[in-house]
Amino acid sequence: MNLQRIKSGVVDPGYCFPKPILFINVSTPERKKTYLLNWLSAPLLWINQVNIHPPSKFPSPQMWRDFLNTIDTDPLPLTKTASTKLAMGTTGNYMIPTASLSDPPLQFMQSLLWELYELNFCYELYVLDVGM
Numbered sequence: 198m199n200l201q202r203i204k205s206g207v208v209d210p211g212y213c214f215p216k217p218i219l220f221i222n223v224s225t226p227e228r229k230k231t232y233l234l235n236w237l238s239a240p241l242l243w244i245n246q247v248n249i250h251p252p253s254k255f256p257s258p259q260m261w262r263d264f265l266n267t268i269d270t271d272p273l274p275l276t277k278t279a280s281t282k283l284a285m286g287t288t289g290n291y292m293i294p295t296a297s298l299s300d301p302p303l304q305f306m307q308s309l310l311w312e313l314y315e316l317n318f319c320y321e322l323y324v325l326d327v328g329m
Contacts (some may be wrong), residue, residue, distance in 0.1 A: 205323065211254055211255030211256050211257050211260075212256060212261065212317060213247055213251075213316065213317060213320040213324075214240075214243070214316045214317050214320070215236065215261040215264075215265065216261070216313070216317070217309075217310040217313040217314055217317075219232065219262060220232055220236075220306070220310065220313075221310070226299035226300055228266065228300055229299055229300075230295070230298040230299040231265070231266060232265040232266065233301065234298060235266075236251075236265060236309075237266065244253060244316070247320065257294075293305055299306050
């Protein structure tokens with residue numbers, strides 16, 4: 198291994214995407230619903246942002262936790278459309294009523310966790326390759 202190729206301080210210790218464990222170790226069903234709603238509203242925009250203009254420093258697990266937890270998702274309009282609002286994942290074509298996100302179907306969660314593990318792996322490998 199040629200150590201002269203390695204650039205020191207290039208690899209950011211943050212995470213391009215939330216760690217999947219953040220969605221598993223959630224204290225209450227309502228918090229899980231909030232985390233899922235907040236993440237499902239953001240992945241495509243965030244992936245595009247990371248691909249086109251990556252931030253100089255990626256978020257830490259605490260920053261991801263803050264993002265997933267702080268957006269208020271409760272005050273939805275009381276219309277029939279809002280009550281039937283659906284959550285959709287980016288990899289699968291899952292259509293799940295938002296009301297069921299506090300206890301989402303197992304297959305949906307497996308798909309979401311797989312997607313996050315895969316995204317984190319691919320982007321970490323890319324960053325490592327750039328740093329070598």
